[in-house]
Amino acid sequence: MERNQEDELRALQDTLYFIGGKWRIPIMNSICNGNRRFREIERSIPGITTRMLSKELKDMEMNKLVKRTVYPDTPVLVEYSPTEYCRTFGNIIQAMIDWGKAYRKVVVED
Amino acid sequence: MERNQEDELRALQDTLYFIGGKWRIPIMNSICNGNRRFREIERSIPGITTRMLSKELKDMEMNKLVKRTVYPDTPVLVEYSPTEYCRTFGNIIQAMIDWGKAYRKVVVED
DNA sequence: TATTTTGGTATACTCGATGATACTGGTTAC
DNA sequence: GTAACCAGTATCATCGAGTATACCAAAATA
Numbered sequence: 001m002e003r004n005q006e007d008e009l010r011a012l013q014d015t016l017y018f019i020g021g022k023w024r025i026p027i028m029n030s031i032c033n034g035n036r037r038f039r040e041i042e043r044s045i046p047g048i049t050t051r052m053l054s055k056e057l058k059d060m061e062m063n064k065l066v067k068r069t070v071y072p073d074t075p076v077l078v079e080y081s082p083t084e085y086c087r088t089f090g091n092i093i094q095a096m097i098d099w100g101k102a103y104r105k106v107v108v109e110d
Numbered sequence: 111m112e113r114n115q116e117d118e119l120r121a122l123q124d125t126l127y128f129i130g131g132k133w134r135i136p137i138m139n140s141i142c143n144g145n146r147r148f149r150e151i152e153r154s155i156p157g158i159t160t161r162m163l164s165k166e167l168k169d170m171e172m173n174k175l176v177k178r179t180v181y182p183d184t185p186v187l188v189e190y191s192p193t194e195y196c197r198t199f200g201n202i203i204q205a206m207i208d209w210g211k212a213y214r215k216v217v218v219e220d
Numbered sequence: 221t222a223t224t225t226t227g228g229t230a231t232a233c234t235c236g237a238t239g240a241t242a243c244t245g246g247t248t249a250c
Numbered sequence: 251g252t253a254a255c256c257a258g259t260a261t262c263a264t265c266g267a268g269t270a271t272a273c274c275a276a277a278a279t280a
Contacts, residue, residue, distance in 0.1 A: 005143055009155065011210025012136060012203065018214065021237060026122055033115055038257050045119065049239065054258060075247050078257060088213050093122065095202040100121025103198050104128065131267060148227050159269065164228060185277050188227060 015092070023048055023056050028086055029093050031066060036079045060086075125202070133158055133166050138196055139203050141176060146189045170196075 019025055023045070030044045042053050057080060060066045065086045071077040129135055133155070140154045152163050167190060170176045175196045181187040 005154070007211075008207050009136060009139065011207045011214065012139060013132075013210075014214040015206040015210040016132060016135060022123075022126060023238095025126060026119060029119065029122060039255075044115070050258065051240090051260090052238070055237095075256070085213070088209065092202065092205045092209055095205045096125040097118050097121045099198065099202055100123075100125040101117070103195065104121065104124040133268090149225075160228070161230090161270090162268065165267095185226075 023052055024060070025089075025093060025096070027053065027056055027060065028065065028082070028089055031080055031082045032087065032090070032093075036081060038078060038080070041080065133162055134170070135199075135203060135206070137163065137166055137170065138175065138192070138199055141190055141192045142197065142200070142203075146191060148188060148190070151190065 026045050026048075027041065030041050033044075035041045035044050038053070038057075041057075042048060042050065045053075057066060057068070061068050064083055066080045067083055069079045069081065071079070136155050136158075137151065140151050143154075145151045145154050148163070148167075151167075152158060152160065155163075167176060167178070171178050174193055176190045177193055179189045179191065181189070
């Protein structure tokens with residue numbers, strides 16, 4: 001149980017590290033919701049800057065969370081799609097949405 | 111569905127904001143695991159500094175995530191305990207632990 | 221008597237995530 | 251012809267989360 005607690009802490013911190021900043025999870029959610037084009041994703045997340053989206057998408061591509069596909073017809077079309085690995089985050093994202101809907105008001109009402 | 115997506119994004123961002131930095135979730139987990147005393151919590155989270163733990167615990171008390179109880183016998187004893195509100199995070203924390211155990215290796219192996 | 225433990229506070233600093241703003245080259249609609 | 255849209259890149263500035271280190275008084279332990 002002692003050992004168990006250490007393992008769980010490590011798992012927790014790995015996940016938190018992976019989530020990183022403010023944008024990774026909203027981006028994953030947006031792409032999993034069907035948004036594909038750069039500007040489309042950008043518009044779906046009010047407040048994000050082109051710079052941050054660009055940087056995150058690059059990192060996420062490197063980490064195999066999204067696949068970037070270029071269709072070189074004119075005009076060039078770029079599409080981002082979620083990998084299976086990305087979808088393994090589904091539970092966490094859903095748990096966060098649920099919590100946000102149910103309990104955030106506790107603080108707001110305060 | 112359009113509206114739905116906006117709501118979910120807001121809920122998601124509220125939760126992410128609430129989680130904040132690196133330490134809040136590990137601290138909640140530690141306290142929910144039965145750690146109560148300041149130094150006990152500190153020792154259960156290798157790497158955290160006294161300053162960060164102190165700051166987080168204050169914020170968490172203000173946000174009703176933990177209850178701070180002082181037993182003024184000599185020596186003074188201070189105890190932190192999780193509120194019911196704190197425990198509403200259980201699902202998120204568990205989902206994070208599960209993900210960390212199951213999928214972090216995908217990246218590590220890479 | 222000296223060291224360690226408890227529950228923190230104080231001060232100084234760093235550095236990386238994020239924000240703001242501007243720009244590009246190509247395409248298409250008005 | 252010009253205005254807007256696409257998919258980004260390039261610079262510069264900021265700011266606060268997190269680190270490092272030292273310190274405190276009281277009590278327990280060796």
